[in-house]
Amino acid sequence: MSYPFKIKNTYSFDVYPATILGSAFQNVTILGILDYQSALSLADIDSLHVNVFPFLPAGLDDNPDATEYLKIRTSSGIETVLGLNWIREETIVEVQSLKGVFIVDGINSMDVAKIILAIQQNGYNNVSGKIQ
Numbered sequence: 001m002s003y004p005f006k007i008k009n010t011y012s013f014d015v016y017p018a019t020i021l022g023s024a025f026q027n028v029t030i031l032g033i034l035d036y037q038s039a040l041s042l043a044d045i046d047s048l049h050v051n052v053f054p055f056l057p058a059g060l061d062d063n064p065d066a067t068e069y070l071k072i073r074t075s076s077g078i079e080t081v082l083g084l085n086w087i088r089e090e091t092i093v094e095v096q097s098l099k100g101v102f103i104v105d106g107i108n109s110m111d112v113a114k115i116i117l118a119i120q121q122n123g124y125n126n127v128s129g130k131i132q
Contacts, residue, residue, distance in 0.1 A: 003084050004092060005030050014091040020048075021086065024074055027095050029080065032071040037091060039069035043092035045079040047096070052086050060085055075125065107131075 005011065011024040032038075039045050061067075067085045074080070092111035104115060110127045119127045 003087070003089065004094065005033065007032060010095040010097060012093050012095055014088045015082065015086050016057070016088060017052045017086065020051050020055070021082065022077070025072075025082075025087075027075040028072040030070060031073055034071055034081065036065040036067075036069070039081045039083075041069075042071065045069070045081065045083075049083065052083065056085060072078075097126040 010027055012028070014020045014023065015025060030126060031044065031053050034042075044131050045064050053062055064083070067083045070087075072080060072082060072116075085101050104111075107115070109131050110130060116127050116129050
């Protein structure tokens with residue numbers, strides 16, 4: 001497997017055992033690529049591996065020391081560790097941080113908060129607005 005992760009870049013992806021690890025891996029920042037010992041100092045990798053391994057594709061080594069790990073920060077600010085082989089490689093998408101500018105004519109000052117809330121409800125958290 002060849003994973004495209006680069007430290008400090010942002011990615012979205014799915015994991016094999018979403019029922020165990022969750023599915024909140026959208027817009028995560030890569031903080032580090034770790035070996036087993038380094039990952040073990042940050043999380044109970046052995047327990048996680050025992051729970052995750054039955055969901056992984058056949059043919060993978062049943063040894064938690066046989067993979068590398070990612071230290072990530074989720075979009076909600078939580079830092080955690082994931083095994084590289086827990087990630088569905090075909091779902092990895094690098095998220096580019098572009099800035100969008102939108103102009104909405106015909107609004108009043110009360111509409112700004114409503115528009116910001118509507119955008120945030122669709123998963124975009126770094127939003128600001130003003131009346132010109």
